[in-house]
Amino acid sequence: MPLEILGPMVVLGIAGIALLLHLTGQTAPMRFETEDDARRAWLREHGEDAPGTVLVAANGRAALLRLGSGALGLVTIMGADPAARYLTGASWETTTKGLRIRPPDFAAPRFDIALSEEDRAAWLALKDQTT
Numbered sequence: 199m200p201l202e203i204l205g206p207m208v209v210l211g212i213a214g215i216a217l218l219l220h221l222t223g224q225t226a227p228m229r230f231e232t233e234d235d236a237r238r239a240w241l242r243e244h245g246e247d248a249p250g251t252v253l254v255a256a257n258g259r260a261a262l263l264r265l266g267s268g269a270l271g272l273v274t275i276m277g278a279d280p281a282a283r284y285l286t287g288a289s290w291e292t293t294t295k296g297l298r299i300r301p302p303d304f305a306a307p308r309f310d311i312a313l314s315e316e317d318r319a320a321w322l323a324l325k326d327q328t329t
Contacts, residue, residue, distance in 0.1 A: 228275050229258030236261030239273045239280035247271070253320055255296075260311045262321050270328050272299065274309060281306075290325060297321060 219225055230236045233252040240249050240263055249263035249271065263271040270285040287302040296313030313321060 227259075228278055228280065230254045230261050230273070230275070230280075231258060233261070236263065236273050236280075240265075240271055240282045242280075243282040244271070244284075251324060253317070253324060255311055255313055256317060257312055260309070262324060264324055264328055268328065270325060272301075272309060274311075290322070292318065292322075 230239070233254055236252050236254055237249050239261075244265075247265045247267050247269070249265050251264040252261055253263075254261045259275045261273045263273065265271050270288075271282060272285050273280050273282045275281075283301055283303065283306060285299065285301060289300045291298040291300075293310065295310070296318055297311045299309045299311065300307065301309075311321075
């Protein structure tokens with residue numbers, strides 16, 4: 199088959215598949231719908247430290263967990279997958295939109311978590327109970 203025909207067929211085929219996936223909702227970002235979703239995401243990475251209290255952000259993009267060991271953990275959405283991190287030694291700042299958490303980890307310089315006033319107060323209260 200000539201390249202003049204094969205090239206457009208491949209490009210249009212890939213574009214068609216991408217469009218079909220998007221229209222069927224397969225490209226929607228992941229969200230934590232319930233506390234159990236965040237709990238399962240944490241346990242997938244850190245199964246040895248089960249979470250007790252779980253606070254999920256209203257937008258479903260992050261969750262704060264008090265763990266069985268007494269430490270705090272943060273689960274965030276990174277594209278289509280969750281990422282779980284311990285928050286031991288993290289610095290916390292309030293921002294106009296919620297919280298900025300800076301873990302002592304060069305791989306994750308900061309997390310800007312969008313929270314309502316009530317959610318921010320609950321997250322800070324859980325942090326204060328742990329420290």
